[in-house]
Amino acid sequence: MTDTMANMKPDARRPAVGRDSLEVYGTGLGSRLFLGTAQYPSPQVLERAVKAAGVDVVTVSVRREGARDKGGQRFWELISGLGVRVLPNTAGCRTAREAIATAEMARELFDTDWVKVEVIANDDTLQPDLFGLVEATTTLVREGFKVFPYTTEDLGAAERLLAAGCQLLMPWGAPIGTGRGLANPYALRTLRNYFPGVPLIVDAGIGAPSHAAQAMEMGFDAVLLNTAVAKAGDPVAMAEAFGAAVRAGRTAFVAGMMEVRDMAAPSTPVAGTPFFDLK
Amino acid sequence: MGAVLEVVVNGAQARTRARTLAELLVELGYGGTKVATARNGDFVPLRKRDTVELSGGDTIEIVSPRQGG
Numbered sequence: 185m186t187d188t189m190a191n192m193k194p195d196a197r198r199p200a201v202g203r204d205s206l207e208v209y210g211t212g213l214g215s216r217l218f219l220g221t222a223q224y225p226s227p228q229v230l231e232r233a234v235k236a237a238g239v240d241v242v243t244v245s246v247r248r249e250g251a252r253d254k255g256g257q258r259f260w261e262l263i264s265g266l267g268v269r270v271l272p273n274t275a276g277c278r279t280a281r282e283a284i285a286t287a288e289m290a291r292e293l294f295d296t297d298w299v300k301v302e303v304i305a306n307d308d309t310l311q312p313d314l315f316g317l318v319e320a321t322t323t324l325v326r327e328g329f330k331v332f333p334y335t336t337e338d339l340g341a342a343e344r345l346l347a348a349g350c351q352l353l354m355p356w357g358a359p360i361g362t363g364r365g366l367a368n369p370y371a372l373r374t375l376r377n378y379f380p381g382v383p384l385i386v387d388a389g390i391g392a393p394s395h396a397a398q399a400m401e402m403g404f405d406a407v408l409l410n411t412a413v414a415k416a417g418d419p420v421a422m423a424e425a426f427g428a429a430v431r432a433g434r435t436a437f438v439a440g441m442m443e444v445r446d447m448a449a450p451s452t453p454v455a456g457t458p459f460f461d462l463k
Numbered sequence: 464m465g466a467v468l469e470v471v472v473n474g475a476q477a478r479t480r481a482r483t484l485a486e487l488l489v490e491l492g493y494g495g496t497k498v499a500t501a502r503n504g505d506f507v508p509l510r511k512r513d514t515v516e517l518s519g520g521d522t523i524e525i526v527s528p529r530q531g532g
Contacts, residue, residue: 220532230530245531246499248473248524251492256527260497263528273531281504285524288506289499293528360532388532410532 204438206405208383209298209330209351211269213240216400217430218271218385219423220410227262229419234266237423241269243300243408246290260293271332273300280319287324299324300332300354300387310360310388314341318348325349334387337371339378352383354408357399361411363391366398376403393422393429400433401441470521485513487523498527 206213219239224230234242244263249256263270272290277283280303287299301320305313312335321331325348333345334354342353355375358364366372367389376384386399387408396407407430416422454460468479472491481487484500484507500507501524507515517523 220530222530222532224530243531245529246526247529249493249496249498249527250473251496254496256529257497259530260528275531285501285504285506288508289501289524289526292506292508293497293499293526 204434206383208332213406214238215240215427215430216406216434217396217427218243218387218406218408219413219426220408221263222410223414224419227259230414231262231266232420233413233423234268236420237413237427239268239427241271242266243271243273243410244290244294245273245275246286246293269298270294270296271298271300272296273334274302274320275304277303277320278313278316279303280316280323283316283320284323287320287329288327291329297328298330298332300334302334312336312356314338317341318344321345321350322348332385337368337375339375342375342379346379346382352385352405353379354385354387356388357386357395357407358389358391360388362389363412364389365391365395366402369398369402372399372404373402393425396426397429397433397436400430401436403437406430468517468519468521470517470519470523472523473525479517482516483513484515484517484523487517488512488525491525493525496527498525500525 206216215238217237217239218241219234219237220243221230272294274283274286277286283301283303290299291297301317303313303316303320305311314335317333317335321333324331331350332352332354333350335341335345337355345353355372358367383405385406385408386404390396390407390409391412399407413419413423413426470477470479479487479490481490484502500512502515503522
């Protein structure tokens with residue numbers, strides 16, 4: 185551990201009130217919630233959820249298209265009408281080579297150099313293959329991509345990704361689609377403290393607004409989620425709930441939270457307590 | 464159009480007389496749609512589709528925008 189980390193107190197990262205905006209690859213974003221576009225009951229619900237969440241960025245993918253299937257065109261028209269930035273992913277890729285080709289196809293289709301790079305190591309956990317991730321990222325950065333790497337809390341991988349040219353990291357909260365929240369808060373806190381100046385976006389595993397608020401209270405810069413909204417009983421209402429939770433968590437972090445203590449401490453003044461002398 | 468070639472398009476066997484990737488897209492009915500392509504695992508940009516010549520056994524991917532997380 186470095187001196188930097190040992191000395192880093194959470195409040196040292198807190199921005200001044202009124203000067204709090206998220207900047208990723210030179211782009212300022214008003215919302216710290218990134219929303220996925222998959223698994224909604226209908227395109228109309230997706231559209232309303234995006235608006236209810238108030239997000240600036242949505243994630244998208246590329247998939248095989250049949251000649252008579254116009255689904256891609258219809259989806260593109262829907263997304264274009266939302267007026268938000270798109271962040272294409274390389275979901276489902278198992279090798280760096282697949283991720284590189286998928287990113288290149290996505291750049292042409294979506295006309296953006298942003299890409300969320302996923303290289304999957306294992307079917308059951310969908311955990312990132314950190315070796316493949318670093319390999320793909322290194323190539324894609326050289327090709328001019330602005331890479332959003334889907335990674336774990338691993339500090340070594342984080343160092344390699346930043347050295348490859350990433351300007352931000354996207355550590356997982358828990359395995360994709362589990363809704364378990366922050367499975368390893370200690371490791372996430374370590375990552376946060378180790379890279380105080382790097383935008384860190386918690387991606388995947390968020391199930392409840394309280395999970396998102398927790399990540400923001402810990403000082404993470406943003407949260408990316410999909411299933412928790414798309415599979416909610418009322419996705420539009422849940423999108424609004426997540427938007428509020430992310431704002432609440434961020435505001436709490438900026439405000440600076442009290443220190444946790446083991447022993448009780450009276451909040452009402454002790455001085456002047458009636459009958460004090462009789463005890 | 465040239466000789467008949469056996470290729471794999473999006474995981475399915477296909478027979479084509481197209482000589483280039485651009486011709487294959489027209490032959491299969493993709494003309495004018497918003498798609499991106501790869502051949503044998505490598506991305507083929509739009510501007511190169513009419514110069515990339517097909518060979519028997521080629522594996523072609525044709526993709527379009529989709530929902531994602």
